[in-house]
Amino acid sequence: MKGIMLQGTSSDVGKSLIAALFCRLLVQDGIKTVPFKSQNMSNNSYVTADGLEIGRAQGVQAEAARVEASVWMNPILLKPQNDRDAEVVLFGKRVDSFSGMAYRSDFYKTAKKAIETSLNTLEESFEAIVIEGAGSPVEMNLLDRELVNMTVAEMADVPVLLVSDIERGGVFASISGTLSLLPEKDRSRVKGIIINKFRGDKALFDDGVKWIEEHTGLPVVGVLPKLSHHGIEQEDSLGVKALKAGRGDPSKALKIAVINLPYISNFTDIEVLVDEEDVSLQWVRRPEELTAQPDLLIIPGTKSVIHSLKQLKQNGWQKALKQLHKDGVWIMGICGGFQLMGKELIDPHGVDSGIAHSRENAFNLIPTKTIFEQNKTVIRRIGVILPLEKQPVVRVSGYEIHLGKTLMDPSFSSRALIVFENGEKDGIWAPEHRVIGTYLHDIFREKEARNYLLNEIRVSKGLNSSMGEDPKEDVYDDLVEKLKPHLDWEKIREIMGLPL
The missing domain is CATH 3.40.50.300 (P-loop containing nucleotide triphosphate hydrolases)
Structure with a gap:
């Protein structure tokens, strides 16, 4: 050859x-x-x-x-x-x-x-x-x-x-x-x-x-x-941009902050947001690095969830997240970030932390607990975002890669974000609580899904809805x-x- x-x-x-x-x-x-x-x-x-x-x-x-x-x-x-x-x-x-x-x-x-x-x-x-x-x-x-x-x-x-x-x-x-x-x-x-x-x-x-x-x-x-x-997507975290300033009128920009986790995984979930006309995107490690109060704070995936949780706590995020959320900031977690939003992380076999029977209280933004299992979930997914009242059905596709299984409090069980083709549900979608969580990577990749989620945030912040940008054909x-x-x-x- x-x-x-x-x-x-x-x-x-x-x-x-x-x-x-x-x-x-x-x-x-x-x-x-x-x-x-x-x-x-x-x-x-x-x-x-x-x-x-x-x-x-x-x-x-x-x-x-x-x-x-x-x-x-x-x-x-x-x-x-x-x-x-x-x-x-x-x-x-x-x-x-x-x-x-x-x-x-x-x-x-x-x-x-x-x-x-x-x-x-x-x-x-x-x-x-x-x-x-x-x-x-x-x-x-x-x-x-x-x-x-x-x-x-x-x-x-x-x-x-x-x-x-x-x-x-x-x-x-x-x-x-x-x-x-x-x-x-x-x-x-x-x-x-x-x-x-x-x-x-x-x-x-x-x-x-x-x-x-x-x-x-x-x-x-x-x-x-x-x-x-x-x-074209970057290979690894060297491709993470430290700061992306939004284009257009800064007073109308949707301000998104992303926590740059120590072992961030699949940060390409965020890359697609860079080219949104009205989005101002900032990567931060510590709360004090925020240049302005964001409209949306994203906690991305991480390869080491418990390790990331401990470092985030050391950096002051436990108090900061509660205050930001109280002040009206939307919080979204993707994969490991979704797990971090819950009440508790349980690692009976040490597959995440390296220490068997580890338990750690998480950020308690949503009523969930995650148990890390020895078998990894690796799967492509197609489904729809569960519509709010009088909202259209929106197609979404992506993939899951994770060890944990997240259990939802029954009182929130009807608030899933996505239903997949096989009938399984994923995540949490609670606009009145300003929280979004999902295991689905690439959730922003398709234009309709990206518009649907971001426009919900835009409208809640008094911003104009956006039709988004069409991707290049090839x-x-x-x-x-x-x-x-x-x-x-x-x-x-x-x-x-x-x-x-």
């Missing part, structure tokens, strides 16, 4: 986005293409059609390649739970939690075999593979057992393009340093360089391109411009249109061994 691997001089250089770009370019060229990342460390997950869990970046890249996402595209997903431990998801299913040292010593052979199996499986069905690396290929303390960069390039026998982010500075040193630290057998696999996130007149960097090519002996096959609003074709002119695509195809 022909292919290419994108490796970076560091994390967050744009490999995920460029991999999606390459997937769509190859598909446009009529080549059946598949994305791949051997091991992803992210709390941003994607649920496959068969109810399995992979890194969200590979799900997005599968969309770009116009293929159904599968576990073979990302056999290993590591989901950080604290500074030492991560949940290991193998072929879409939770295995256990490991410390970094235990993972390297106890799981290495299993992980490598899983990567080999995945590559062999994909080769049976696809003509080309676009592989995304992780971090830097020259993390010298990890090279003896690395499973994400040159080891994978060798296993797949594909050439490598090195991606560097010019926006952060030091692009010449990062490229030269990375290449100089690579062992010769790995250095010889690097066939080209891509400069990413360039701002301004590209002609001003012509001398830079010349220097790189002369000093490395490698062609620069792309100088890609910085795209601020490409509409963000990946739009990406190609914007970035292909800045690539030497013929040279890249030649490096991949594909006929011109």
Whole structure:
């Protein structure tokens, strides 16, 4: 199978986005293409059609390649739970939690075999593979057992393009340093360089391109411009924007604040709100960071709910949430945030906290308690938002990924937010109490559902309703249109061994 691997001089250089770009370019060229990342460390997950869990970046890249996402595209997903431990998801299913040292010593052979199996499986069905690396290929303390960069390039026998982010500075040193630290057998696999996130007149960097090519002996096959609003989801929490100012008249803006949790998961739930015309969006860690009283405060998902609860309490949120809610602020919890809104968290097996029989009082904004179970719920969902009086039925779709089961006080049992196709109900929808809770990720993704929920808040705050913005017809074709002119695509195809 022909292919290419994108490796970076560091994390967050744009490999995920460029991999999606390459997937769509190859598909446009009529080549059946598949994305791949051997091991992803992210709390941003994607649920496959068969109810399995992979890194969200590979799900997005599968969309770009116009293929159904599968576990073979990302056999290993590591989901950080604290500074030492991560949940290991193998072929879409939770295995256990490991410390970094235990993972390297106890799981290495299993992980490598899983990567080999995945590559062999994909080769049976696809003509080309676009592989995304992780971090830097020259993390010298990890090279003896690395499973994400040159080891994978060798296993797949594909050439490598090195991606560097010019926006952060030091692009010449990062490229030269990375290449100089690579062992010769790995250095010889690097066939080209891509400069990413360039701002301004590209002609001003012509001398830079010349220097790189002369000093490395490698062609620069792309100088890609910085795209601020490409509409494609970010891979991990490095993509969380610290502050997004609303557009239009600030006095009419719907002010939304989002608590930036320490182990935030699936923050892409919030990304879609960035482009709402009248929305002012702010990420905060502590109550005192709020620049104004919000109309809506969102508590997003988190991989470690009890740990997040304890930190939120330390940061003063217990008192602040009660006061904000008393002052008329709407509170919404998504997945782990929904669990945090309840009365109590119970962890009999230690699957969330790491300590069996843990119990913690939560924020008591809604009459629920959550019990963490050993079996994880991973499922795609389609349903409707349960209408208020004389309101239309609104379709909603998304996915669930969680360990806990939330039990509702019978007095609130009729206040569910969503009913799914199979008749199951989810969440809480109580406008008179200004609370919304749900396990459904991507709840804002569809325009009608987003308008329905946000307009309820807008009207309650004396703001005008909004029709929202229609999404671009195809963000990946739009990406190609914007970035292909800045690539030497013929040279890249030649490096991949594909006929011109």
